[in-house]
Amino acid sequence: MIEARHLRVLRAVATTGSFSAAARELGCTQPAVSQQMKALEQSTGTPLLIRTGREMRLTEAGEALVRHASGILAGLTAAEEEIAAIAGLRAGRVRLVSFPSGSSTLVPGALAEMRAAHPGTRVSLVEAEPPRSVEMLREGECEIALAFRYPDVRGADPSAGAEWDDLVVRPLLTDRLIGVVPEGHRLAGAERIGISELEREPWIAGCPRCRRHLVEVCESAGFTPRIDFATDDYPAVFGLVGAGLGVAVMPELALESVRPKGARTVPVEPVVHREIVALTLPDLARVPAVGAMLDKLAEAAQR
């Protein structure tokens, strides 16, 4: 088994023409070179060098090995450089999965900053809702998954957090849920409204987890909401509310990018928070490009 270290030494010997000169070039002592060459000749089973007293020459096998050595060592240095480029953020790929309202607001800024700070890196983005996005993360289809979670409504419901206990969870920001009512609604101009004031309204809910959380919040307020529609799409929610088909709650973050046509937003009480987090695998968190992207997401969340 030929070792790359031996090839380096052999090449140095071939170019310098002596063990001592090679040792000086390699920064070690002459016996080290002598022993390495003896070991290499033993592992190949044939003489590689001719000691003529005056000069050190190569046998035919030695010449063949030196001829191969250049390619092998070039491949090794190329590999090292590529790895170093990835480690040094001059290259690298980050595949980001985000839920829709996150990708519309928080992600673009972070992506732009990442591209500006590390032009060599390539960041891709696809959208998926949390259950699927975490699955993609575990399957190796992405490096970072943006997800959100709601705090426990009644003390102990760790259903959301329990799935992530083997992941790196990086909190990004916490936004508030805002009530959405039709423009002509009796509460449209209120300063704020209690959630129980919407007890008899038809509801428009969001994704399954949002819907589940809405039910929990309403039940802890003493009623069960009547949910007529459910859609992930925030413009659709506004459309439905604006058409007078019901009321809704919506993350404050979504308001930044969706025009509330025909609907009015009103803070609701009790205040309900949604925590947006970035998820990744422990090993991936140590990958420079992934760590950098997480930092950029956190920075973007600060604003």
Add this chain to the structure above:
Amino acid sequence: MIEARHLRVLRAVATTGSFSAAARELGCTQPAVSQQMKALEQSTGTPLLIRTGREMRLTEAGEALVRHASGILAGLTAAEEEIAAIAGLRAGRVRLVSFPSGSSTLVPGALAEMRAAHPGTRVSLVEAEPPRSVEMLREGECEIALAFRYPDVRGADPSAGAEWDDLVVRPLLTDRLIGVVPEGHRLAGAERIGISELEREPWIAGCPRCRRHLVEVCESAGFTPRIDFATDDYPAVFGLVGAGLGVAVMPELALESVRPKGARTVPVEPVVHREIVALTLPDLARVPAVGAMLDKLAEAAQR
């Protein structure tokens, strides 16, 4: 510094998907694989593997390294195979240098046998007289030099042997010097002649070393030969003798390939021997192709 051994292990891990399976494939224990991968990740400074509990996956850097690994390991195995071919006599080059009378008789048979026994090897032949051929051997311009030497005439004259004490000297055969006289010479029909019977004849000598040896032999017989001509070329010697321009001595080996036109050969006394040897460098003697060629030369000399 990435080591080839690490690449082998990484590749095994990547193909099998687990440390244990890689260990079984590589014939070592699982902690060994685990430690090697840790060392590789430390040397590259970036994570290469993702431990997800269920399966072992590669990071982007890991994939890059595996991609390079195939080329590097292929280069290493190609180098090993070329070396093995040279060591196994399926390849290899032997450059032979011979003096003229050797190359005409002893060498052709040995070359043919070498080619038949080891078709992959390439043997080349150039002609040079001993002082120059040994120089070529030392300069690395050939692997084997055919030379000859005369035994000491008066006890101690190690001038020929002393130059070879750092070489491997392989005796091939010993031939006799034969007297050559014109056809009409008074001694042309003799059973044998004493060298002193030629005291008053003009002489035709050979190469410088042959000439020096002739002088020594004659002087130990009590006279100094009158040397009129000197030539390496055995047909020329015969021509000169046949023309009645003098007498000569000539290696018996040369008679096999030169027609003695116009001259007669007669054994001389005292019998003078010439030893033909193959010379090589100690390191080269251990090169399989060189050793095989030396064997073939020795075999050819037996006949």
Add this chain to the structure above:
DNA sequence: GACGCCTCCAAGTTGGGCTTATGCTCGACC
């Protein structure tokens, strides 16, 4: 809930590699 497979961790041992020190040979220079 138990079993099996896989991984990591710790400790011990073994082997290899490097260094220092020494001897030897060869070529150069005086």
Add this chain to the structure above:
DNA sequence: GGTCGAGCATAAGCCCAACTTGGAGGCGTC
């Protein structure tokens, strides 16, 4: 021709690195 310097080989010693064994923890499966 003798001495000096350079270079290679060898031996002894030290140290690190790698492998092994044994054990613990996790996860999926039966």
